[in-house]
Amino acid sequence: MVEKLLENYPAxxxxxxxxxxxxEKLEAALPVLRCFDARKVxxxxxxxxxxxxxxxxxxxxESDIFWGPLLVSQAxxxxxxxxxxxxxxxxxxxxxxxxxxxxxxxxxxxSIRMTSEVGGVSLLVTVNEHAKYASDADYVLSLGxxxxxxxxxxxxxxxxxxxxxxxxxxxxxxxxxxxRRAREMIQDYALSVDSVYGAIDGKVQLFARETxxxxxxxxxxDGSAKAxxxxxxxxxxxxxxxxxxxxxxxxxxxxxxxxVIAVACKVSPSYDCFREKIMSAQSQKRPWxxxxxxxxxxxxxxxxLCQMPALPKGYDFLCALFFHLPVVTACEYIAEFRRGRQ
Amino acid sequence: MIKKLTIETASRxxxxxxxxxxxxAIAESGVQNGICVISLDEDAGGLGLTSTWDLGGMDxxxxxxxxxxxxxxxxxxxxxxxxxxxxxxxxFTSCSYSIVVKEGQPLAGHSQSFVLFEFDGPETRNxxxxxxEAPFYYEVFQFDSYFNEIHDITDCVRTxxxxxxxxxxxxxxxxxxxxxxxxxxxxxxxxxxxIVEDFDRLITTRADFNHRESAYDPSxxxxxxxxxxxxxxxxxxxxxxLGEESCLCYAEFDGPRPRDVRICVFKDEAGxxxxxxx
Numbered sequence: 001m002v003e004k005l006l007e008n009y010p011a012x013x014x015x016x017x018x019x020x021x022x023x024e025k026l027e028a029a030l031p032v033l034r035c036f037d038a039r040k041v042x043x044x045x046x047x048x049x050x051x052x053x054x055x056x057x058x059x060x061x062e063s064d065i066f067w068g069p070l071l072v073s074q075a076x077x078x079x080x081x082x083x084x085x086x087x088x089x090x091x092x093x094x095x096x097x098x099x100x101x102x103x104x105x106x107x108x109x110x111s112i113r114m115t116s117e118v119g120g121v122s123l124l125v126t127v128n129e130h131a132k133y134a135s136d137a138d139y140v141l142s143l144g145x146x147x148x149x150x151x152x153x154x155x156x157x158x159x160x161x162x163x164x165x166x167x168x169x170x171x172x173x174x175x176x177x178x179x180r181r182a183r184e185m186i187q188d189y190a191l192s193v194d195s196v197y198g199a200i201d202g203k204v205q206l207f208a209r210e211t212x213x214x215x216x217x218x219x220x221x222d223g224s225a226k227a228x229x230x231x232x233x234x235x236x237x238x239x240x241x242x243x244x245x246x247x248x249x250x251x252x253x254x255x256x257x258x259x260v261i262a263v264a265c266k267v268s269p270s271y272d273c274f275r276e277k278i279m280s281a282q283s284q285k286r287p288w289x290x291x292x293x294x295x296x297x298x299x300x301x302x303x304x305l306c307q308m309p310a311l312p313k314g315y316d317f318l319c320a321l322f323f324h325l326p327v328v329t330a331c332e333y334i335a336e337f338r339r340g341r342q
Numbered sequence: 343m344i345k346k347l348t349i350e351t352a353s354r355x356x357x358x359x360x361x362x363x364x365x366x367a368i369a370e371s372g373v374q375n376g377i378c379v380i381s382l383d384e385d386a387g388g389l390g391l392t393s394t395w396d397l398g399g400m401d402x403x404x405x406x407x408x409x410x411x412x413x414x415x416x417x418x419x420x421x422x423x424x425x426x427x428x429x430x431x432x433x434f435t436s437c438s439y440s441i442v443v444k445e446g447q448p449l450a451g452h453s454q455s456f457v458l459f460e461f462d463g464p465e466t467r468n469x470x471x472x473x474x475e476a477p478f479y480y481e482v483f484q485f486d487s488y489f490n491e492i493h494d495i496t497d498c499v500r501t502x503x504x505x506x507x508x509x510x511x512x513x514x515x516x517x518x519x520x521x522x523x524x525x526x527x528x529x530x531x532x533x534x535x536x537i538v539e540d541f542d543r544l545i546t547t548r549a550d551f552n553h554r555e556s557a558y559d560p561s562x563x564x565x566x567x568x569x570x571x572x573x574x575x576x577x578x579x580x581x582x583x584l585g586e587e588s589c590l591c592y593a594e595f596d597g598p599r600p601r602d603v604r605i606c607v608f609k610d611e612a613g614x615x616x617x618x619x620x
Contacts, residue, residue: 027420036415169422172413175354176386176425177465 010190016158019144021183026166029141034121035170038095041069044077045099046107048149051230052099052156055320058224059164074107078114086118094120101152103128112137125159127152150328153231157321185315192309193322200306204326208333210287216243216258222270225263227320232261232327239331249274259287261327265311265319266294275299291323343371347469351460355404359394361455371473374446379472380439386428387467388435388459390567393520399553399563406564407431410544428461434568435459442514442606449604451518479506479607487594487601489558492534495603496589503577506607512576516604521562521596523569529589541565562595569593
């Protein structure tokens with residue numbers, strides 16, 4: 001199990017922003033010509049890589065950088081008949097962003113090879129720039145030094161957000177001020193999360209105490225919170241050996257007895273639907289961890305929220321960069337309680 | 343006196359007329375005779391001293407600079423093609439201006455206003471104005487000009503320096519017009535006409551501008567913004583410090599017109615030279 005996954009998160013983010021946010025390193029990893037050539041962007045990855053690419057889908061959609069960006073799992077991309085969506089034809093010359101954090105995934109290698117075969121351009125986002133298949137990628141964006149998987153995920157979210165802003169800036173959708181403001185938003189939000197995290201920690205500890213001996217979890221989220229759901233289920237599976245189901249609030253029916261990790265952004269159009277689901281499911285007396293920037297009055301009396309600061313309007317991608325923190329902390333506590341049991 | 347101004351631009355490309363801000367700063371300084379240096383601390387905007395009475399003409403200027411320097415994907419600078427093109431346009435228009443202050447007013451013509459150009463906005467632009475009291479000797483050289491003429495004014499400037507009686511210092515030359523420029527050029531009419539022709543090829547004289555005072559006038563405004571209307575030249579022991587094949591030229595982008603060049607001669611009070619070699 002894991003020890004401390006994230007120490008001094010604002011400082012870590014600052015370091016990664018300095019390395020990746022519209023830097024020469026990023027410009028070299030994705031030249032202007034490629035930003036213009038691509039008529040479509042396809043985002044793919046496995047497990048934690050999938051979580052990271054999920055975080056920027058909304059950014060690519062909302063900023064109108066490309067027509068219809070496609071988020072697709074690596075298995076579907078490689079083996080699920082996606083070739084026609086990538087190859088020559090309309091929309092052609094796609095930019096395929098493959099995120100493989102440790103650089104050892106054979107599926108990621110296959111994605112890059114297939115992209116090359118059908119005439120697309122691949123960008124590999126990884127911690128391991130010396131991965132044996134990295135030379136097959138057209139471009140590689142290295143995430144720099146990270147200590148563990150939580151840091152790798154956060155670095156990848158920063159990198160992918162920077163890629164979206166880099167493409168938007170090159171193509172004219174974003175101004176220099178927009179890019180600067182986005183970076184400031186990340187820094188400011190990091191500080192505001194840091195200031196409220198003490199209050200969240202107690203609730204996370206309580207949830208971990210209730211659930212450390214459980215083997216199954218339900219994870220639910222909508223929209224831009226889905227990246228957090230993906231990463232949470234990956235963490236619980238990889239480090240807790242737990243089975244996790246993942247659902248959106250509409251699909252989830254709450255028939256199991258598993259503890260629930262629910263993530264919701266107030267700006268999400270499905271926030272009301274999410275609240276209704278949570279309130280009706282509360283009667284099941286299952287352990288809950290609700291991570292949201294909503295307010296306590298939005299939910300039933302007595303619901304204990306991991307209440308994050310309100311997301312600034314237009315920057316809901318920040319959810320992917322911060323709302324996973326309670327789950328990371330929960331994993332640390334679960335590990336601690338399990339050791340105590342032993 | 344140094345005054346700092348912050349200006350928020352509102353669009354990707356455009357302009358803000360800053361004439362009243364410049365005049366206010368000069369008035370605040372209390373300087374009666376001297377020089378004002380206006381400087382922009384960014385490289386994706388520009389400064390101009392041009393006619394703003396027809397804002398259609400200002401739109402022409404911004405559009406024409408975009409046409410001359412469109413964003414292209416082959417720039418070596420990889421941040422953004424829009425930023426890279428903005429840098430070139432910024433060099434075209436210049437990020438720094440020096441203007442003489444005479445009797446408490448900037449030495450500008452009635453058709454000239456100070457303008458801040460935005461080439462990659464919206465953005466916050468920072469302007470610094472430095473106004474310094476420095477008495478000067480003043481002369482006006484008058485002449486008639488014709489369209490696309492390059493008028494060598496070197497001898498007139500030499501005469502003004504001689505008349506000033508100063509040994510060392512610098513001359514500030516000003517054209518108080520919005521369709522004529524001033525530049526240091528090579529000697530020889532052929533070389534000078536080549537320059538004029540290149541200006542005309544870059545900003546062609548044509549009929550599709552928004553500003554329609556005459557066929558020559560709108561392109562003349564744009565050419566003037568690129569060539570500039572101010573020039574500073576040092577002199578030592580009463581002689582202009584010019585290269586053997588350099589001369590000071592007035593360039594007419596409209597005309598025929600009666601024109602003048604204002605020559606302000608500033609004295610170097612210290613009056614000594616320091617030779618350095620690199």
